[in-house]
Amino acid sequence: MTTLALAEKITGTPRGAVPAPAVAEAKRSLLNWMGVAVGAADHPMVDMVLEVAAAWGGQPQATVVGRGLKVDEHTAALVNGISSHIFDYDDTLLDTILHPSAPVWPALLAYGERHGLAGQPLLEAFVLGVEAEQRVAQVVYPSHYDRGWHITGSVGAFGAAAAVGWLMGLDARQMTYALGLAATQPVGLREMFGTHTKAFHPGKAAANGLQAAYLAGKGFNSSMRSIEAPRGFAHVTSEAPKLERLTQGWGESWQIMYNSYKPFPCGVVIHPANDAVVRLRGEQGVRAADVERLELSVHPLVLELTGKKEPRDGLEAKFSVYHCAAAGLIDGWVGLAQFKDQRVTAPDVIDLRRRVVATVDPSIAEDQIRARAVLRDGRVAELYVEHCLGSKDNPMTNEQLERKFGEAAAPVLGAAGARNLMDTIWQLGRARNLEAVMALTGPAVPR
Amino acid sequence: MTTLALAEKITGTPRGAVPAPAVAEAKRSLLNWMGVAVGAADHPMVDMVLEVAAAWGGQPQATVVGRGLKVDEHTAALVNGISSHIFDYDDTLLDTILHPSAPVWPALLAYGERHGLAGQPLLEAFVLGVEAEQRVAQVVYPSHYDRGWHITGSVGAFGAAAAVGWLMGLDARQMTYALGLAATQPVGLREMFGTHTKAFHPGKAAANGLQAAYLAGKGFNSSMRSIEAPRGFAHVTSEAPKLERLTQGWGESWQIMYNSYKPFPCGVVIHPANDAVVRLRGEQGVRAADVERLELSVHPLVLELTGKKEPRDGLEAKFSVYHCAAAGLIDGWVGLAQFKDQRVTAPDVIDLRRRVVATVDPSIAEDQIRARAVLRDGRVAELYVEHCLGSKDNPMTNEQLERKFGEAAAPVLGAAGARNLMDTIWQLGRARNLEAVMALTGPAVPR
Numbered sequence: 065m066t067t068l069a070l071a072e073k074i075t076g077t078p079r080g081a082v083p084a085p086a087v088a089e090a091k092r093s094l095l096n097w098m099g100v101a102v103g104a105a106d107h108p109m110v111d112m113v114l115e116v117a118a119a120w121g122g123q124p125q126a127t128v129v130g131r132g133l134k135v136d137e138h139t140a141a142l143v144n145g146i147s148s149h150i151f152d153y154d155d156t157l158l159d160t161i162l163h164p165s166a167p168v169w170p171a172l173l174a175y176g177e178r179h180g181l182a183g184q185p186l187l188e189a190f191v192l193g194v195e196a197e198q199r200v201a202q203v204v205y206p207s208h209y210d211r212g213w214h215i216t217g218s219v220g221a222f223g224a225a226a227a228v229g230w231l232m233g234l235d236a237r238q239m240t241y242a243l244g245l246a247a248t249q250p251v252g253l254r255e256m257f258g259t260h261t262k263a264f265h266p267g268k269a270a271a272n273g274l275q276a277a278y279l280a281g282k283g284f285n286s287s288m289r290s291i292e293a294p295r296g297f298a299h300v301t302s303e304a305p306k307l308e309r310l311t312q313g314w315g316e317s318w319q320i321m322y323n324s325y326k327p328f329p330c331g332v333v334i335h336p337a338n339d340a341v342v343r344l345r346g347e348q349g350v351r352a353a354d355v356e357r358l359e360l361s362v363h364p365l366v367l368e369l370t371g372k373k374e375p376r377d378g379l380e381a382k383f384s385v386y387h388c389a390a391a392g393l394i395d396g397w398v399g400l401a402q403f404k405d406q407r408v409t410a411p412d413v414i415d416l417r418r419r420v421v422a423t424v425d426p427s428i429a430e431d432q433i434r435a436r437a438v439l440r441d442g443r444v445a446e447l448y449v450e451h452c453l454g455s456k457d458n459p460m461t462n463e464q465l466e467r468k469f470g471e472a473a474a475p476v477l478g479a480a481g482a483r484n485l486m487d488t489i490w491q492l493g494r495a496r497n498l499e500a501v502m503a504l505t506g507p508a509v510p511r
Numbered sequence: 512m513t514t515l516a517l518a519e520k521i522t523g524t525p526r527g528a529v530p531a532p533a534v535a536e537a538k539r540s541l542l543n544w545m546g547v548a549v550g551a552a553d554h555p556m557v558d559m560v561l562e563v564a565a566a567w568g569g570q571p572q573a574t575v576v577g578r579g580l581k582v583d584e585h586t587a588a589l590v591n592g593i594s595s596h597i598f599d600y601d602d603t604l605l606d607t608i609l610h611p612s613a614p615v616w617p618a619l620l621a622y623g624e625r626h627g628l629a630g631q632p633l634l635e636a637f638v639l640g641v642e643a644e645q646r647v648a649q650v651v652y653p654s655h656y657d658r659g660w661h662i663t664g665s666v667g668a669f670g671a672a673a674a675v676g677w678l679m680g681l682d683a684r685q686m687t688y689a690l691g692l693a694a695t696q697p698v699g700l701r702e703m704f705g706t707h708t709k710a711f712h713p714g715k716a717a718a719n720g721l722q723a724a725y726l727a728g729k730g731f732n733s734s735m736r737s738i739e740a741p742r743g744f745a746h747v748t749s750e751a752p753k754l755e756r757l758t759q760g761w762g763e764s765w766q767i768m769y770n771s772y773k774p775f776p777c778g779v780v781i782h783p784a785n786d787a788v789v790r791l792r793g794e795q796g797v798r799a800a801d802v803e804r805l806e807l808s809v810h811p812l813v814l815e816l817t818g819k820k821e822p823r824d825g826l827e828a829k830f831s832v833y834h835c836a837a838a839g840l841i842d843g844w845v846g847l848a849q850f851k852d853q854r855v856t857a858p859d860v861i862d863l864r865r866r867v868v869a870t871v872d873p874s875i876a877e878d879q880i881r882a883r884a885v886l887r888d889g890r891v892a893e894l895y896v897e898h899c900l901g902s903k904d905n906p907m908t909n910e911q912l913e914r915k916f917g918e919a920a921a922p923v924l925g926a927a928g929a930r931n932l933m934d935t936i937w938q939l940g941r942a943r944n945l946e947a948v949m950a951l952t953g954p955a956v957p958r
Contacts, residue, residue, distance in 0.1 A: 122569050136568050248708055255742040255743040261692060295701040
């Protein structure tokens with residue numbers, strides 16, 4: 065299987081051929097992506113990138129989401145890709161740990177806005193972009209990731225180049241060149257986790273992929289065998305690549321259908337605990353004030369990765385199952401608010417988290433948990449989570465995605481603005497011009 | 512040895528501390544770089560990149576050499592980096608096959624022009640940038656290159672970031688972050704050799720390194736251990752990295768002193784043959800019309816890499832020792848003119864190249880050749896080249912670099928313009944403002 069064959073599959077997909085369920089999942093992906101991008105766009109690292117780019121000039125062509133500001137198309141792809149990865153709250157294709165939206169939507173939205181495209185082709189292009197990047201990810205995973213590549217940045221440009229290139233109408237040879245330009249500039253060392261540069265990775269991948277498509281469209285050439293050649297992407301960045309994944313079974317199913325969304329803004333291993341305490345409170349009426357002790361039987365990874373007993377701030381709290389369980393039981397949710405520094409150091413949360421007892425149980429799967437609240441009056445409330453919210457077998461509903469969107473976007477856009485943008489995204493297939501959609505992504509008063 | 516230690520060495524070098532011989536070699540590097548960049552700047556691939564960037568806008572801040580055109584600083588770094596690598600005629604650090612100038616000068620010149628810097632600090636910054644990139648190259652070479660990385664693109668951003676960051680006055684922590692941003696985006700698969708994308712590599716490295724320095728200066732952070740960490744640059748892109756090379760013996764000698772320049776625009780294995788025929792003609796008066804047969808005793812690699820007997824165009828002729836020997840003996844030089852398609856297919860060249868006999872001699876070293884011209888009148892002219900021009904033991908003189916510069920730049924700038932720019936580069940240490948220097952790099956009538 066070859067780069068050219070992949071390019072032919074992409075360019076050979078006519079408009080309208082992507083099936084409705086895949087288009088629907090693209091909308092869910094966009095809603096999820098947009099919420100976390102808008103919500104994080106006031107981060108200082110976004111200011112830094114915008115300042116550097118502003119000094120170079122550039123025409124106001126595409127919107128920086130969450131800012132109400134236009135910059136040139138290339139910079140918009142970079143900045144929006146960064147914003148959407150800051151919260152670590154974006155979507156995930158679990159079999160490769162690829163976050164598919166962060167490198168693709170920023171390139172597509174910038175291109176679509178600048179050229180006044182309609183919504184439907186953008187949704188289809190997104191499905192194809194995700195198909196391309198995820199197939200490349202499957203070729204090189206897991207050795208690529210194990211070696212130290214942050215796969216979202218290192219394969220993301222394939223997705224951006226494929227999606228934008230398809231909209232441009234590149235032919236198969238040009239698409240092969242665009243994929244080659246993506247292949248030759250992987251972005252992202254895992255060593256950068258925990259720094260600003262982690263979020264830079266999908267942003268730069270988006271910008272690189274966009275540039276790759278434009279260059280290929282102008283006639284800029286690269287290798288015809290950039291992925292599979294002995295000194296191509298797959299062999300240089302992984303061992304024993306599964307090249308058959310490039311095109312095998314193309315069109316039988318679409319990778320976007322396996323996309324998953326995080327209900328909680330922290331690592332997935334802690335999600336069963338969050339789900340359990342929210343349900344103990346909501347379904348069984350357990351109140352924090354009545355709880356003597358909260359016992360959790362957890363998968364081994366939970367304590368290995370998130371066993372921090374006394375977190376000092378919001379970042380550390382993401383690695384504390386004790387904090388999450390306590391804050392979630394008190395507040396009824398584990399969202400962005402529960403990771404604010406002041407919530408982590410609040411006396412009621414500290415008091416309860418010290419009464420959380422977590423014990424490893426090897427019979428518990430990664431998406432499972434057993435919770436037992438021993439109340440002060442001697443009663444016991446118990447709950448078994450078989451598949452936690454957001455897992456493969458219990459995906460987030462549209463309503464849950466809307467709640468997440470509102471939580472992230474409303475502080476920036478206001479409740480009405482967030483609702484308006486959300487409704488527009490659900491109707492994106494009917495939007496005539498993306499420019500009007502993007503105008504809804506900023507606050508009433510531009511930052 | 513650590514990224515931080517390297518950053519401290521760079522930032523701890525005060526202005527004026529780089530010794531005069533290193534500064535002089537920086538000027539030779541610039542003269543060589545500028546000639547090949549100006550000469551190649553009319554290539555169609557440069558048009559493509561400029562068209563894509565122009566559509567995004569950008570202020571006219573820095574000059575595209577050979578064009579008489581200003582674009583934004585970031586784009587200028589990209590485009591000039593591309594131009595300077597098109598001819599495969601730039602400088603080389605032979606122990607890593609790194610072409611040191613192509614990723615560093617474009618970033619430095621763009622930065623220096625935009626900010627109106629003087630010439631002397633730019634020359635010093637170049638020495639430090641080359642020091643940084645070449646030390647990183649030594650850490651990862653040869654496994655990095657063997658695996659398939661085009662080392663000029665994949666480590667070039669370290670040089671650009673270090674050079675520009677030093678001029679900006681980054682502190683050691685910021686410099687560490689800038690090097691981290693360079694580390695996380697290596698550019699360049701060797702699979703791209705023979706395509707436009709090969710020249711794209713140093714250009715993108717220059718642009719990435721420039722951006723990295725700016726971002727770090729704004730406070731954008733990355734890892735403190737981006738090169739040496741288990742999932743850092745060295746371990747992800749090479750085996751058994753020699754981390755001690757990052758700072759070992761810093762300041763005892765400068766890597767730029769080992770820079771070498773190509774006298775002929777083709778692979779180095781063919782250079783002894785070129786040198787031999789030029790000298791047979793110049794020193795012994797051998798004329799092509801008198802030659803019955805030209806016998807060459809060559810290093811084994813010559814026929815392995817450049818044994819093409821009937822090249823059809825200029826590109827193929829670079830892989831034909833027969834063409835080079837014939838054209839060089841007839842014309843008295845093997846330069847850009849000898850690789851024009853019409854020279855390759857000229858009857859006099861074809862006639863003579865069929866009378867060139869090349870034989871492998873295992874006793875001949877890579878920089879050696881034995882040439883024997885059997886003349887029609889029975890006489891024989893012989894020549895033994897012990898160290899060919901441009902090799903470590905027979906470096907190009909300033910006069911030879913000037914000739915090369917004129918050959919490449921005069922067709923674009925005119926003879927007087929080329930001479931003026933050359934004189935200005937020799938005097939760069941006294942230039943007050945780079946803007947005036949860069950104004951000399953374009954044709955009288957802008958393209």
